[in-house]
Amino acid sequence: MTEDRERIATDFHQAVNMTAGELESWLDTRESKAVGDKSGRGESIGHESGRRIMGILRKGADDLSEEDYAHMREVAGYVRRHLAQRPSGDVHDTPWRYSLMNWGHDPLK
DSSP states (O other), X not given: OHHHHHHHHHHHHHHOOSOHHHHHHHHXXXXXXXXXXXXXXXXXXXXXXXXXXXXXXXXXXXXXXXXXXXXXXXXXXHHHHHHTTOXXXXXTTXXXXXXXXXXXXXXXX
């Protein structure tokens, strides 16, 4: 299980290129709250994920739970899939970028 956790952590930290502080500031913006699948809820799935990512980033490796590792795996997969769908042209002010940022990845970094 240790190798699996190491791989998950590596994939997660490669996918997430925003700090907890950057993510916290981003999640407070109107743009962050405007994107994502809300599925009848007040908060989008990506926005909720961003809050979980902040918590993971602020924990030490020894404090991570199985649920944290499961979410880290989900985050790495989401970022990988979403990057493959990059639209053409300038992506600076696009829902595509904003969605990725909710998941802790700023493609312009």
